[in-house]
Amino acid sequence: MSATQSKRNIKWVEGLRGITSVLVIATHLARALDFWLFWPSDKKGVPPRWLQLPFLRIPWQGRIGVPVFAFLTGFVCAYKPLTLAYQKKNIPASLKSIARSAFRRPPRLMFPALIATVFSFILSCLGAYTASNHCDSFWVRFDAPDPLPFQMNVRRLFKSLLTTWTNTENKFDRHQWAMRPLLVGAFQVYIVLAATIGMRFKYRIVVHVLLITYWLMNVANLTETFGANLALGTLLAELSQHRPTQNFISAHQRILSYVVAPMLLLIGGYIGSYPHEHEDWMPWSNNLHKWLSDPAGDQSRGSIIVPLGANTGRRATSFFVQCVAISIFLSFSLQRMLSNRFLLWLGHHSFAVYLTHGTLLRTVGIWIVYGISGQPWEPAGKNEDGSQMEQMWLKPKSRMHKQVAVVVFTLVTYLAAWAWMKWVDTACARATMWLEKKVFDDEEEESRAGLAEKGFSSVNGNGSATRPTDAERGPPPP
Incomplete structure (x- = not known):
């Protein structure tokens, strides 16, 4: 494959997005119905299940979806402006593309998120979350909005519509917590592009590398999830436009595809298998914890991957995502695999899946496992000494009900995503286009x-x- 061909093949972006949407569903199903999959085994001293072993546990243990979306945001937001600037030699058009993209980004995220929140509010008013409020899954109870009188629920709706974009809190759909960081991250990409668009190539690369280094050294919350992966996406978008880089990848494609990429995936996958908690329950996870978080054995320093004070789980997952991104960039074989028609369909519906799956899981999925009514259930009272009695929660009907719920919920989610893209997303796109035409001049003059x-x-x-x-x-x- 020639450098020109590989350079133009970015369908893999949509395929990777499609796989990520499936992983988001998988991890939230695990959180709701089998939270033990987040641990290296069910109990200390108990042998692990197959899905708790390294590599096999990655789809279920969480943390992977948002870093991938951050990387894709950095890549996609940068790709078109860079194409205009360095392939078509049209920097003014590139800057105008950045301006239009920056204008479109907020409504294209906010309009669909608003509609999804209102839909969840309506279900809350109808009592659709009763089973979720009463079930024995702590994570489901935490995610489901508590029942409130109508007027208080309306006030909670308007507050959630605001706080989604201020402090990431949305009581009707907590999965929208990532929307604000992704929106802010997109604007970080636009600012970097506008500031560096006139630089020579090597100096732009230095800027991107410095940004990645800065975010990885910064131990503040979520810096590795968003900042580092956004900057990596922008860096790879730059390199995908650079002909010498693409020629080098083409000339060494065999070793890159069959040696370098698999090694990156193996190393990254093992580190990315770091469990959510209880890492001391299994030798492999305990050793990984010591190597990543406390190599000196006295809590005096961290490692290159996990600096002292950083979140070990998120750092490990972010490292895995970065290995995956670099592997795909280097391997035309992986790019072709991710360009599969089915994966492209999944990618096209990924945003709709992200917005609808949480609401459907807390309703349809939980109804199948626990029953629609959420009864019989009684709030815990007080003991004779005045202390609070232990609350008894609804138990799953059976293992078979969980299995049926997984299948039905997945099918309903993608059916809802298809309908969302056909009607809701199309309407939001038209509204955004109307706003763009009102605000921007269409002609060069x-x-x-x-x-x-x-x-x-x-x-x-x-x-x-x-x-x-x-x-x-x-x-x-x-």
């Missing part, structure tokens, strides 16, 4: 409306606005 706003409303013989002369422009403001 300023439109009559744009000039009229500046006070130049006269028209020439062709019916177009007359442009100001240099004398009319006057000096710039101080």
